[in-house]
Amino acid sequence: MTKKIAVLGAGSWGSILASVLIENGHQVALYSNSPEQVAELNNKHTNSHYIQDYTYSPKLYATVDLKEAVTDADVVLFVVPTNVTRIVAKQLTPILAELGTKPLIVHASKGLELGSHKRLSEVLAEEIPSENRSGIVVLSGPSHAEEVARQDITLVTAASDDLANATLVQDIFMNDYFRIYTNTDVVGVEMGAAFKNIIAIGAGALHGLGYGDDAKAALMTRGLAEISRLGIAFGADPLTFIGLSGVGDLIVTCTSVHSRNWRAGNQLGQGKDLATVKEEMGMVIEGVNTCQAAYELAAQKNIEMPITEAIYNVLYRDQDVKNEIAKLMQREGRSESDNK
Ligand SMILES: NC(=O)c1ccc[n+]([C@@H]2O[C@H](COP(=O)([O-])OP(=O)(O)OC[C@H]3O[C@@H](n4cnc5c(N)ncnc54)[C@H](O)[C@@H]3O)[C@@H](O)[C@H]2O)c1
Ligand SMILES: O=P(O)(O)OC[C@H](O)CO
Secondary structure (H helix, E strand, O other): OOOEEEEEOOOHHHHHHHHHHHHOOOEEEEEOOOHHHHHHHHHOOOEOOOEOOOOOOOOOEEEOOHHHHHOOOOEEEEOOOHHHHHHHHHHHHHHHHHHOOOOEEEEOOOOEOOOOOOEHHHHHHHHOOHHHOOEEEEEEOOOOHHHHHOOOOEEEEEEOOOHHHHHHHHHHHOOOOEEEEEEOOHHHHHHHHHHHHHHHHHHHHHHHHOOOHHHHHHHHHHHHHHHHHHHHHOOOOHHHHHOHHHHHHHHHHHHOOOOHHHHHHHHHHOOOOHHHHHHHHOOOOHHHHHHHHHHHHHHHHOOOOHHHHHHHHHHHOOOOHHHHHHHHHOOOOOOHHHOO
């Protein structure tokens, strides 16, 4: 059944998810805060800063007017960076109240809010009152906009406390190249998605330093151990971490040249400083902020996260990557079954 869907955030992921939705026959309004980007999307059907060599459907309508984008929307899909999710939700709430509508809220972003350490579904639930939303769903999993753009096979998860809402999102997005599984473990899905970005920075750094495949496999495996340790402490289902938004997303982000987190780590490993890496990327590198949030959360909960701590030391304490790797290797021997 055709839905009216507002996509908030016209970067790489928002614009390509909007394309999937149009492909599936839905009516889509894409909200951007950049008039230049909106003009380019509507007139040339391109989004050249974010996705190269791709032409969007002329059916894709972009607007800088948030109210216009969400009027009559059945679904509002947030795909802005984590650090502006609360800001955009604050802008949306009075508009929904004025319109008197109650759309399903979905988000496809991956991170934890700095300071509060909250997951994005928690941020959205705080900012958008229940009378203005029919539910909250998280769309997450191993997916790069560049590959979905060329309709390569991609599988992701729609997670919600309310399975009916997750199933609705599954129905809206599913097609022959984009397959959705449902999940009710919102905590595990959001935590897996957020924390894998930290490990991907480490995987990129290993590559940049010239380490081999053994080191990368070790980092991913022990990275998954500490991601799941923190997630489980917050009530996540351990099985979620062997699903699409756990090990699935960890694998793709730690190995794909499309990953901004991996690329950032690769450049750090090659000796570039973080400020230069961020400026040259020109797109969000979620793992940088999430590393700080995870480091603080782990300290609060007294959970050992040595890899996250090493990456935190590189990003925030100007420590040398090789030295941090040496410190990890010099830790006292452990039993794998302790999960420490
Ligand atoms: N790129 C991917 O392949 C991909 C895949 C899965 C998930 N994600 C997640 O999706 C989220 C967005 O990533 P992205 O790759 O699209 O980022 P991006 O850097 O490509 O684009 C972010 C967009 O948000 C816009 N934006 C920033 N502040 C805004 C505001 N206040 N109001 C409206 N728009 C604003 C920017 O102008 C930009 O267009 C991230 O959390 C990321 O982890 C990305
Ligand atoms: O490009 P990245 O590193 O932000 O990763 C994008 C997606 O999260 C991969 O699933």
